[in-house]
Amino acid sequence: MKILLLGMNHRTAPVEVRERFAVAESGPLLRKLIDRPEIEEAVLLSTCNRVEVVVMTNNLDAAQHALMEFFSRELAEGALPAGKALSQLTYLRHGREAIEHVFRVASAIDSMVVGEPQILGQVKDAYRDATEVGACGAVLSRLYQRAFATAKRVKNETGIAERPVSVARVAVDLAKQIFESLEEKSALLIGAGEMIEAALVALDDHGLGHRRIANRTAAHAEELARRFGGSAHGLDELDDLLLETDVVLSCVGGDQVVLTRERVEAALASRQRGRSRPLFLIDIGVPRNIDPAVHELDSAYLYDLDDLQGVAVANVEERRRESERAQRIVIEEREHFDGWLVALQAVPTIRDLRQRAEGIRQAEVERYAGRIGLDANQREALEKLTRGIVNKVMHAPISRLRDETDREMGLARLEEVRHLFALDDMTADAAEVDVETDSLRATAKRGVTKSGSDSDSDGDHAGDLETSS
């Protein structure tokens, strides 16, 4: 029972490669994956920055091969980029590394923009799609439920998603530091180009009150005002407009400064009536449209493109620092999940151990009962006696096996137990016993079949999940 992950992301492959592997609808592809005998469960995540397949398998090598084939044939449709092997563009993780990777992705620690909120929704969609086509069983369901819980912890316990990292969000965040509410504020947009249009779209999202658009060519301003709401003005009206404005956003062509310090100072002096009314100016024009000296005025806060980007970069750095705290949470959660997985894998070993002891007991009882010639009562007494001895002898090792499976050495211990008691070679055990009934042989064979060649394997044990953990 192993978790295996194959993926490519913004670090391993450029966008022109990633877009070839992107998946619009994962359902049919997931069906193809789980139809393969080596793959028990699968989840496919496809976003603009990553394509990842997570599977649960009982045969690691075969599943790894199957995933490589799946990537090159089904996703890339046989057309890999020239001169690049798939292994150079992808990363492969299994076991604890895979679990940690899934948790990191869901928590947005592995994202291009650390802490971005979209990825969790995308992971949830991928999990839902896999569940809908029946590709997600008990193990991956548990894995993704824990991944969502981890993401929630990371969000609540760290500041990873707190500070904005896009220029537009930084500007809105700064505005909120200045104004109590943006809804009652009025914005003055100087210019009518693409940047101003984009800003108007952003303003719609944040509900900034009244908008005035001022431009050299009045017709362009009128066009924007008609499309986005607000009023159109010429640049010659700026002095009057400043008196009623709270947020100025400027992006107008030409070399000349549109708003000088003197102009803004005069406007601020006229609009202060006992109560201070701050003015937030954003200059995204290149060259700049607003005199940098405006920032020296007490009630004026001027940020140009570099300033906003500087804040965004500082916030990215802050998020990176927070991601170290987030990583600790991820490791903690990974340990919990790994413990659960190990405990899950103890179930077949414990069952085989019991079966082995019971087989020996039954065989020995049969042998001596046949030799001595016991009556029914004596036979019953012997059964009780031997069952009691077996139960008492097995109690301590089974209890410890259960308890110790939560530890890091759990898996190794399971291997040791299987080796010591020859649980993977039950037919050989049967040969050691002189007298063994046909039913016992059948039981032993069944045990071998269920255990499979891989000691960790048993897909049928998913139902034992909760009892073992």
Added chain:
Amino acid sequence: MIVFQHMAAALYLAAGVGAILGLVLPAPKVLHGARWGLALGALAQGAAFGTLHRLEAAPALTDLGQAIGIMGWLGVLFTLALLSRFRLSGFVPPLAFVGFLSAFGATLSSSNVSSRPLAPSADVFGSIPHAHVLLASAGIAALGIAALAGFFFLLEHRSLKTRRRVSGWLSLPLPSLETLDRVNRLTLILGFPLLTLGVLTGSLWLYSSSGLLFSGSLHEAWTIIAWMIYMGLVALRFGRHQGARQAAASAVAGFSFLVFAVVGVGLVT
């Protein structure tokens, strides 16, 4: 009464710690709980003052410990009123600690009642001295909140002007500049008349006891200077001559002077 004061101190302390955790983590539910802690602390402290006149050996409100207790309690009440109108979560930790110190101080004062002259229980809320303490305390509490708003305004203003976030414990999320300025303005409007009434009742108290309106003591002289400074600040603020930053800085400076005049001079002399 002491039980209520202890309860109030414990609740304020819990509210202060909770509010810091709520802001730092950030954990909105913890922050919400801290607000409730502050409100319950104020209730307990109110109950303590309510039971004051029932005590046989009641400490007078004019006792410094009790006066500071009332000042802190009124400050918390003003903050609770402001919290219902503005987003001022950043105010909860400092006010909770002020509340804690005031309740704790009042506890110490109450436990030493036998060593001081006692005020007749019937006079506790009815006398001019107590009116003076109540009015002056309310004024100082309101002006204290104005100073706190001013201090936070200066921090936020500096962070915006330097285009860097303030680091360390001061990086707690602060209210917007506009909110802080409004709180400063509101509390100045409320605090200055109360302080004026406090000064007037103080003079009346002096007149009734000595026949003088001004005895020339250091405490009186410094208080009158502080009041005059505030009068100047109010004139500047509402006479369109002062911007928000200057008003914030003035509120901090004015309050520092006032605290020195009311408490510091007494301690020094």
